[in-house]
Structures are given as structure tokens and as C-alpha cells.
Amino acid sequence: MTLQTRDVSWRRGGTLVLDGVTLRPEPGSTIGLLGPNGSGKSSLLRLLQGIARPDSGTITLDGTDLARLRRREVARTVASVTQHADTDVDIVVRDVVRLGRTPHRSALSGELARDERIVAEALEHVGLTAKAGHPWHTLSGGERQRAHIARALAQEPRELLLDEPTNHLDIRHQLELLELVAALPLTAIVALHDLNLAAMFCDTVVVLQRGRVVTAGPPADVLTAELIAEVYGVRARVSHDDGSGRPTVTFQPGPLDRSSLHG
Numbered sequence: 053m054t055l056q057t058r059d060v061s062w063r064r065g066g067t068l069v070l071d072g073v074t075l076r077p078e079p080g081s082t083i084g085l086l087g088p089n090g091s092g093k094s095s096l097l098r099l100l101q102g103i104a105r106p107d108s109g110t111i112t113l114d115g116t117d118l119a120r121l122r123r124r125e126v127a128r129t130v131a132s133v134t135q136h137a138d139t140d141v142d143i144v145v146r147d148v149v150r151l152g153r154t155p156h157r158s159a160l161s162g163e164l165a166r167d168e169r170i171v172a173e174a175l176e177h178v179g180l181t182a183k184a185g186h187p188w189h190t191l192s193g194g195e196r197q198r199a200h201i202a203r204a205l206a207q208e209p210r211e212l213l214l215d216e217p218t219n220h221l222d223i224r225h226q227l228e229l230l231e232l233v234a235a236l237p238l239t240a241i242v243a244l245h246d247l248n249l250a251a252m253f254c255d256t257v258v259v260l261q262r263g264r265v266v267t268a269g270p271p272a273d274v275l276t277a278e279l280i281a282e283v284y285g286v287r288a289r290v291s292h293d294d295g296s297g298r299p300t301v302t303f304q305p306g307p308l309d310r311s312s313l314h315g
């Protein structure tokens with residue numbers, strides 16, 4: 053069992069931003085949430101985090117309705133890194149990552165050494181060990197993003213929700229981050245804009261359009277020129293010839309000629 057949604061709909065400001073979304077991730081898999089701007093990816097992640105409730109349908113964690121679980125209980129299992137406003141508070145990087153341990157702490161836990169080891173490992177995973185003692189405000193955008201990922205890893209989640217985690221990252225860190233996420237023994241649901249990164253690292257991709265799931269499945273089945281034309285309105289060539297079993301998408305400039313897609 054995992055974090056699942058069944059027929060979830062959510063209205064915001066009169067707009068139906070999610071419309072009958074059902075998501076049943078395979079435990080331990082990496083799920084890419086794809087779709088154009090405004091298609092509902094962040095909204096779905098907010099509902100999965102439990103910070104907002106759907107208008108209809110259900111979201112369950114191990115079979116229990118998320119609405120019936122306390123925030124702290126959810127946080128012991130589910131960690132998320134969303135697009136956030138940054139703070140100017142005068143703390144060091146290690147302190148931010150330590151916040152990930154909060155749901156596991158109790159007054160009597162006495163596990164400070166273990167907490168510190170987990171924090172150190174999380175910093176190591178994202179390549180920020182050398183910056184652990186640096187003030188937060190001195191980090192670049194990409195380093196802050198990696199520190200937030202480390203905070204989520206320090207939470208030792210079983211479910212990880214990431215909203216465009218490769219934003220701000222250079223190509224090496226984009227690849228390293230997704231490689232890490234895909235290799236972790238947890239279920240990851242990752243909103244992504246880059247179709248090639250999704251193809252490389254996701255077991256399953258779920259494509260949203262205007263709040264509805266258009267299609268879902270392995271990247272090699274889902275990412276076709278037709279689908280990309282239909283959902284994103286752009287011309288693309290999809291090849292399967294690099295021997296990896298994963299498709300590669302190349303975009304082509306110029307107007308979309310729908311008749312050429314089926315030839």
C-alpha cells in the first residue's frame with residue numbers, strides 16, 4: 053500500500069483544477085507527473101501532502117483517509133519538496149536539513165547521535181557536506197534546492213513528493229538528483245517539465261491536461277510524438293535507438309502539422 057488517490061476532484065476559485073484523478077503508484081517506484089503549465093501537477097502534490105482536501109474522491113495512506121491522520125503522522129511517512137518562498141532567517145544549512153528530523157523526535161527520544169548521522173548522510177547525498185555550516189542566505193538557488201531535498205531525505209520518508217526538483221539545478225545536479233531519487237527505496241512522485249529526464253528516470257509517467265489524467269504508463273509507451281503534439285502542442289521526434297530501452301525526445305521548431313504525425 054502507498055499514498056493513493058481515487059477519483060479526486062478539486063475546485064479552486066471556481067475552476068476545476070483536478071478532475072477525477074486516480075493514482076495508484078507501485079510501491080518503490082518513481083512516478084513522473086507531466087503536463088503543461090496549469091495542468092494540475094502542483095495541485096495534485098498539495099492534496100497528496102495533505103495540506104489541502106479534495107472536494108470529492110479520496111486520498112489514502114496505507115488505506116486510511118489522509119484527512120483522518122494527524123500532520124505529524126503523515127510527516128513520518130511522506131516528505132515533500134515544493135516550490136517555496138525562501139526565508140532570510142539567519143540559520144546554517146545543517147539546521148535546515150535537521151528540520152527533517154522533527155516528525156521523528158519526541159521529548160524522550162535521546163537519539164541525537166542518530167539524528168545527526170542521518171542529517172550528515174542526507175547532506176552527503178546531495179553533495180552539500182562542505183556547505184553544512186554555511187549561512188543559508190549564502191547558498192545559490194540550486195544549492196538551496198539541494199538542501200531542501202536533503203531535508204526531505206533526513207525525514208526518512210517512504211513516500212517522497214517533489215515539485216519540479218530540477219529547477220535551478222545545473223545539468224550534472226539534475227541528473228544526479230533524479231538518479232538518487234530513482235535509486236532510493238521509496239515511492240517518489242515527481243512533477244517534471246523535462247520529458248527526457250522523465251523518460252530517463254521514471255518507471256511510470258502520468259500525463260495531466262486541464263486537471264485530467266490523459267494517459268499513464270511506462271515512458272516508452274506514453275511518450276509518443278502524437279501525445280506530445282496533443283498535450284503540449286509542439287512537434288517532436290521520439291527515438292528509441294540509444295539501446296537503453298528509454299525514449300529520447302527531440303523537439304522541432306515550426307508549426308505543428310498534425311497530418312504528419314500519423315504518416
Ligand SMILES: Nc1ncnc2c1ncn2[C@@H]1O[C@H](COP(=O)(O)OP(=O)(O)OP(=O)(O)O)[C@@H](O)[C@H]1O
Pocket residue numbers: 064065066067069087088089090091092093094095096
Ligand atoms: N488559488 C487559486 N484560485 C484559482 N485557480 C487556481 C488557484 N491556484 C491554482 N489555480 C489554477 O489551477 C490550475 C492548476 O495549477 P497547478 O499549479 O496545479 O498547475 P501545474 O501543472 O503545477 O502548473 P505549472 O507547470 O505552471 O507549475 C491552473 O489553471 C491555476 O491557474
